[in-house]
Amino acid sequence: MLVDVAQEHVEGWAEELASLTAGLGHLFARPEPREVFADLIEGLLSDLGRKNGWTMAERAGHATPHRIQKFLGEASWDADALLAEVQDYIAGRLGDTQATLVLDDTQIIKKGTRSVGVAHQHCGSTGDVRNCQVMVMLTYADETGHTFFDRRLYLPDVWAQDAERRRDAGVPEEVTFATKPELGIGILRGAIGRGLPFSWVAADADYGKDPALRAFLHEQALPYVLGVPVTLPVAGPPGKPHQPAVDKAGDLLHCAIIRGQWERRSQGEGSKGQRYYDWTWFDVALPGQEPADGFAHHLLIRRSTDKKQLAGGRVDFEYAYFLVHHRRDAALPEAVCRAGVRWKIEENNEQAKQITGLGQYQVRRWNSWHRHVTCAMLALAFLTVQRAQHPDPEQAPVPANDAVSGNEPEQGGEPGKARQTRETSAYR
Template sequence: MTPEQIDAWGEELAEVTGGLAHLFARPEPAEVFADLIEGLLDGLPKKNGWTMSARAGHAGPERIQKFLNAASWDDAALVGAVRDYALARLGDEAAVMVVEDTQSIKKGDKSVGAAFQHCGTTGDVRNCQVMVMLTYAAGAGHTFLDRRLYLPQSWAGDVERREEAGVPAEVGFLTKPRLAALMLADALAAQVPFSWFAADSGYGRDPHLRAYLHAAAIRYVLGVPVDLPLSGVAGKPDLGAPPIARAGDLLHYAISRDRWERRSCGEGTKGQRLYDWTVFEVELAEQAPADGYVHRLLIRRSTKKKHLAGGRFDYDYAYLPGPRADAHPGPGDHPRRRSALADRGRQQGIEAAGGAGGLPGAQVEAVAPLHRLLPARPRLPRRRARRPRHTGARASGDRRRESGGKRPHTGGKDRTGPSRSR
């Protein structure tokens, strides 16, 4: 976003930030908050405490650092305020709630939660922080609704590191799917309107998350691994047919049946991202559907010859109300349409994260500034046919592809946490 665009949007921006002044006990933090929002929106080459302070006319970064580290304000209340603002403009009963994690690569071991773990940004194991994000994807646009820092077991059991980083005593180790369930429960308690839940195979393979969704009767489309255990397809199996014990076993039937439907997963950098889809009604091992619901396995096949030659297929697991597999859902109720909408929200939303709160390579070392940066970052709704209202870059590829492309890592340092030697 350019300074000219911010100026043109100044009246509405002032209304938004001014409407959140009640979150702060004094006027000074409210002023710094407004400066921080404008700095995060501005197209600065590097966004850190120094550059945003200089833009706001501060003598140094101390005011922004104090605001994030020590000022008395409730980041949970800000999350709720941002959620209400977004839903007033994007709220849609047909929306999709999307969970995905985003990573910030680190060089030291002081940043809270930083550990050697899988990094989706690079596709390998890196020293990084991981934040689980909840995105709201609707027909009119998308926005972040909530976030949870993933605290690895190496951190959860280290009392000294926890105290140094300010990790609350009640915060322990929770898996990423469990964090996703907590955020979804908060959204349900806030009566957020949505129709589907979607996540990739890192979450789809977790039986406890699926059990939570079943208990709450929430429709979902989840990516799943090829070894997802199945007890077979619905109905009587064909004599002499290969046994079906896992998701990958259905590929034989998909190819021999040859009933594929070509649909788009949305607009990409090179046009429509077209895939061929087929669907089977299945029975999931040791996890029966709720009354009136069925399990379906969607198989997605690339339409590109080089991918077909490599035998590349993706699997999505859909849990939704009847009808049976031989009937067709309504126009707005198709799992493939929901999956495509979730894809768009995941790609655009997670790429818009841009590291910790939109500060590339930010050295956010303590819990308080990290949890405060993300709700403070302007994740205002992006609407079609209107000027974009945040600086998030559009995704360049589908992260659910097995050979997904890498995002470039942008360096830069930001002392928004307590200063410590690295």
């Protein structure tokens, strides 16, 4: 995450962090939890290979992990109050009216059955069913940086309906089963309610296929670019006889191939450089879902720049589909750029797990989980702000919405796929 940071900047971070944690001391009623909080955040920002209670306690000079365990499990403080402070910190340091909110979920693989929310369920990081916890996350991304802004623990129905497990894990009575898109709506509603500056919303097809989430964004008159499945029902708009009526998104691919009007544009920078694809889009309507006043819907189709070996041994181009809800004066280059921003949350998932200990907790209960995850979010936000204040002077990325012509550039890899980066820890 932090590349070629000048040494004088690194040395200055200790003072910056001390000021940040001291400024949050009002969240804790007694001196001891204030001290442990500062120790915990420093531990999450350190170069420890494994960031659990034992390793962070040893680093802080504690004889045992008891103080950290008590801080996360028994001490009197509110994780949501800390979250509000994290959000104010992000909005104050990174706030930009052109920012994008990115919605997605991430998984933490766990053993046993007692950790809150753990169940055999789909694990996106492995692509199969695993015993894991699922958290729905929101990333705030602007030109200077990107970091987690909010979180929700997904409580599977098997947990939501089990009174004994709920009681043992301390799940509040008011928490009921909610789908991941429903949790996402709650997260977005909270960001809007806080007056967070942003202009677009992005998410993958697991969220883009949900009509309730789309309806919420229409009601809020928010531009979005959402991944959608090929089976999404769409139709050509009335009054345009040259536009073929279609039954699903995938049917427009044949129209795109016949039309042949593809534009090669970068979706943003990946681990191997700029990620170029061919793009086209169609004016469409969603049956039963009208866009907001002054908005329109487009189906954006992305095609790989060369053919690849696909499932079943077939060789063909790879395609992806995005539903775009935008003001009528928006153009394809901006939609492509916003589609690329969605990968910022994948980077945050990787960075938070590898750098700030997002999934390295040894807690099982509801309150403890929210406390650890919120502390990891604060640590990641701190690193993001430091990078924004001290950017790499040699980094000069190609604008993601610039069209290219001539020789075909190298296809960049997606973030989060065995990506190798150089990182500088603020605390050693």
